[in-house]
Amino acid sequence: MATASRRALVHRGFEVLEARHALTFADLLSTLAEVRQSAYQTEDKSLFFTNQHKAAATGVNVGGEVVLYGLRPGLDANYAITVRAASGSGMDPAIALYDEAGLQVAVNDDVSPEDSSSRLVVSLLAGQRYCLAVTSYDTAVTGRYVLDVAAQIADDSRENNNTLRRATPLALSAGVQGVMADERDLYVVVLPGVGRLGANASVDFDNTLGDIDLTLLDRKGREIARSEGTTDREVVSLAGLPAGRYYIDVRGYGGAYNPAYTLTTDIQVGTMRAAAIAPDAWERNNTRATATNLGTVTATSVVTSLTLTRRDVDFYKFTIGQPGTTSSEVLAHFENGLGDIDLQLLDSAGRVLATSNGVANVERVSLAGRPAGTYYLKVYGYNGAANPSYSLRFNHGIVLDQPVSLPYQGAPIQPPPVVPPVGAAGAWTIAVYMTSTDLSSFAFADINEMEYAVSRFAPGAKIVVFWDQWSRGSYATGGGTQAAWGTAGRAVIAADTNANQIATTFDIVGERNTGDPAVLREFLTWTMTVAPASQYGVVMWDHGGGLSGVNFDDESGYDSITVKELQSAVAQSGMNPQVLAYDACLMGNVEQFYELRAVAPVQVASEEVIYGPGYNYRTSFSPLESAPASVTPQALARGIVSSFTAQYGTDGASTIAAVSSDRMEAVAGAVKSFVTASAGFSAAQIDRLKTVLGQVTRFEYPQYADLRQLMSRLAAANDLPQAARTAAAGVVTAIDAAVFAKMSDQRLTGGMSIYLPSKAAEEMADISLFSDWAAATGWNSLVNRVLGRSATVRLPVNPWLYAPRGGHA
Known part of the structure; x- marks a missing residue:
């Protein structure tokens, strides 16, 4: 039957139902309220859209039933809604759609006289809530049905440009409008000469409508560079590339669709290197025989002011007096957009021991386990690329206070995927430790979201939860078979898409104090028994206070898990989590990241307050929807950051960042350098520091300041001593090396906060718990100088100081 207007009261084809004294669409569907108040049985379900702006469900209709599907599109578009009988089913569906x-x-009954399926094509608004009613035309003939909803995104006129042979030609300076509605869009550009500095291709789009990534390929389709952030823009550089044919590959992240993007090329070329790069002072070190001899590396050493000319190769010779430790490494820092650099480690005979050839702003080769002796480092440009500035950092032995001269903005090199051993029960298990308190309604919603997530996981991934329900806000579980219990329970989350009830059956263990580390330890041990995996992630879920801890159990005297308790609970459980994340406020302190650097190689936290709904668990672990065994800890953390950005990216104040724990030693070393360099500050210079402190972002607790902003401004303060400014710049460099994924916010925060009260009233005694940080950095001495005293004053500990999750200050 044809689509009718919202106000239509009579529809051909339903009079037969009226003759049987059954409820007709004319009576039933004029308003949603009438549906709910009718004699028909109603069942509420939810539809969730994929990143292709599609939703699907299957169901069974029984006589006298109307199923009501709630849906909320993310895109303004026309949507096709189709309901058809499943194979072998005799159901004749009829559907109607309601607005907010x-x-x-x-409303529709039949697509045509020959097709009894129901179909609507309607214009829906992004963010608006709609309800789709599905019932059977004939209550005597029921059965299974299939429901599909899809935005009608028309692809652009350049399709099908999905292969190298069909790639769309682009000029060196061009801007084209595109639509991402398939696997990929390929474009080709021909460079008649060498790409000059600044030559690039970029794509601009609305990330909330679908995340797009950009890859640059050579003439054979091999990857040269990649840009895959979570903002509204991706850029790849063609600087330094030789004349030839290159392909620009535009793809949706995870197959995402996007109704509009703009691809821009801004490429200048020359017959030779643009503004020819001058050789550095070490040339000619183009062979092992003429390698620059750096001598014996006994600590952290940095070589700066290096250049790489077109098709240049630089060799360096160095010696290590002791075998390499787990932290021994060589890094090359540079700006990839000015020319991609690769790195090789060679033995004394010239044999290649390791290669680093990523697409970020750093290359790294490890010296771990290498015997004492002489080695060579080979530095070269990918495809002969040039670069006007790079630096080398050798980390071996003790760490000295020497900053890297160039800022590092890229992600650390990822280790190869960890494949579970044969017979292992799973690849990834996510353990969520949940203290409901006054967030009980959000806990209910998040458990439902986790059930939805598990329904999409590939085999080998699980979520396990410890849920301390709130006695004043408890919920039934097990699909209603377990009455609301209000104490504590644990479970392996079951797959389910009904957002209105919790299908998972819990092992109810009675009231527990989730601020007791023994309870956390027991849960982690239990997790490894019921859901063993090659890799684990741990999520701490509740209120957070940063230095004062997390998981404040208000039914146990506001007891919380402090940093030392979290450290000991994980260690004693025997678990080695790969990712430690906080769905809690204010946990993105540099002190927290440093103290827990040995607990998990990757940590994810927010500097700011997190809104009440917290993580969107439907998408937070989306990397586990495909081949979990190949998902690295970094990829899982990026998924959390990407999901959080999609949920809160437009509010301007939310923050989240993922940090490599093995980079925190360097952050602490850089902070110590600044503390040392500022030890001689005069009273006027301390006042200058306090002025700068007042200019940077501070969070719900004003004693937490954004560390990167603070150090960046101090590095630019011309009235401070050069040594302090250089040390401050070193902190910025170290932070950028540690933070490998971050949400962009309007305040331009850097991913880590630091405790620095500007007055005595802002002091927190909890800083005393961070003894490793204090010993490594001497930061407390700077705090004392800012507060105008010579020694730390002991303060009473506030046992329940935390930020109420649910809104920003």
């Missing part, structure tokens, strides 16, 4: 006010938008 409960008024009928459209």
